Amino acid sequence: MEIPDDLKRLYRHWDRHLSSLGTGGGDTIQRMVPQEPLIDDILCFVRERMGIWQRKTAGEKPPYTEDPILSTYRFCNIFREFDRQTIEFHALLAPLRGDLSLWMLNMFYCRMVARTETVRKVGLLSFDQARNVELYERLMTSPRPRFGTPYVFPVSAIQRGETPTRELFIARHLPLVMKGIADEIETWDKISVLDGVERVIPLFGYNLRFLWTEVLIDVAYQFPQHIDLFGLFPVGPGSLPTMRRIDTSKDPAVLVRDLSRLEIDVGLTCGGIPVRLSAENWEGIGCEYRKYSNLKAGKGRRRLFV
Numbered sequence: 001m002e003i004p005d006d007l008k009r010l011y012r013h014w015d016r017h018l019s020s021l022g023t024g025g026g027d028t029i030q031r032m033v034p035q036e037p038l039i040d041d042i043l044c045f046v047r048e049r050m051g052i053w054q055r056k057t058a059g060e061k062p063p064y065t066e067d068p069i070l071s072t073y074r075f076c077n078i079f080r081e082f083d084r085q086t087i088e089f090h091a092l093l094a095p096l097r098g099d100l101s102l103w104m105l106n107m108f109y110c111r112m113v114a115r116t117e118t119v120r121k122v123g124l125l126s127f128d129q130a131r132n133v134e135l136y137e138r139l140m141t142s143p144r145p146r147f148g149t150p151y152v153f154p155v156s157a158i159q160r161g162e163t164p165t166r167e168l169f170i171a172r173h174l175p176l177v178m179k180g181i182a183d184e185i186e187t188w189d190k191i192s193v194l195d196g197v198e199r200v201i202p203l204f205g206y207n208l209r210f211l212w213t214e215v216l217i218d219v220a221y222q223f224p225q226h227i228d229l230f231g232l233f234p235v236g237p238g239s240l241p242t243m244r245r246i247d248t249s250k251d252p253a254v255l256v257r258d259l260s261r262l263e264i265d266v267g268l269t270c271g272g273i274p275v276r277l278s279a280e281n282w283e284g285i286g287c288e289y290r291k292y293s294n295l296k297a298g299k300g301r302r303r304l305f306v
Contacts, residue, residue, distance in 0.1 A: 001054045003270050010090050011081055012097075013224040019265070019274035038245060042289050043264065045070075046277075049288070050078050050266050069295050075288045078266065078281060081221060085148075088116045090221065093124075097222055101182035102127070107218050108178070109170055111211055114148030127175050136171035157206055177204055185219065185226050192231025193217065193280065194253050209234065217280055230260045233279035239286030242293075256282040 294300030
């Protein structure tokens with residue numbers, strides 16, 4: 001299926017994700033991965049989940065799959081770019097793409113809040129502190145729940161600082177540090193997300209690696225000249241069990257990078273050319289496949305499909 005035109009326009013990284021299938025530029029499962037049957041099963045999961053997205057996008061009516069697990073329980077998309085909240089955040093901030101520092105200030109804010117309704121009601125951050133004071137007051141008086149739950153923000157990480165609440169952290173700390181971080185990112189030439197997180201954390205002042213991983217992925221979607229999603233990528237605890245099943249001999253950050261070099265067609269094209277699975281995609285696939293495997297075994301958290 002061809003990527004819909006609106007998603008082609010929304011993101012600016014697709015040309016860096018086009019496949020080398022048929023050109024000899026990729027690698028094969030047989031040469032790279034010792035657990036070929038496991039990879040085959042993972043890819044069956046990937047293609048079926050992609051099929052669900054394709055059928056929903058095409059306007060078909062359910063059921064979207066005959067797989068009893070995928071038809072019953074909720075799973076993230078194979079491509080994070082297709083997630084509803086990611087689309088909403090990138091659409092909201094598209095007018096700011098000419099200013100990396102302002103765009104990134106508000107993307108971090110969006111990811112912290114994780115609730116589009118709150119961001120739209122309260123408004124966007126600026127580097128004018130008087131305007132941010134007004135935003136803080138609107139945020140404090142906005143109805144609960146103010147924050148969403150897709151990404152967990154560890155409040156304990158900021159409680160000993162000068163801005164010990166989420167609201168103060170958003171309105172005061174983020175505008176204070178984001179210009180300097182944006183200046184640093186402007187110097188990057190397609191570095192990996194793993195390296196990027198390590199460079200950003202000292203400038204940011206707080207050990208929020210998970211949130212920075214999320215935001216640097218977003219940066220790569222809009223400013224791909226700075227970040228390479230096919231490089232070393234941090235593997236979270238949700239994905240780690242799958243990566244260990246695939247290959248215990250490799251550092252997981254290296255493994256997802258190597259997996260992104262496989263010659264795999266998942267049925268998605270851009271301009272008729274297959275779109276590759278990146279290291280970021282593989283990290284997410286590892287997490288979702290773990291959920292899928294657990295549910296097939298009668299274990300795990302049961303989030304119903306809607």
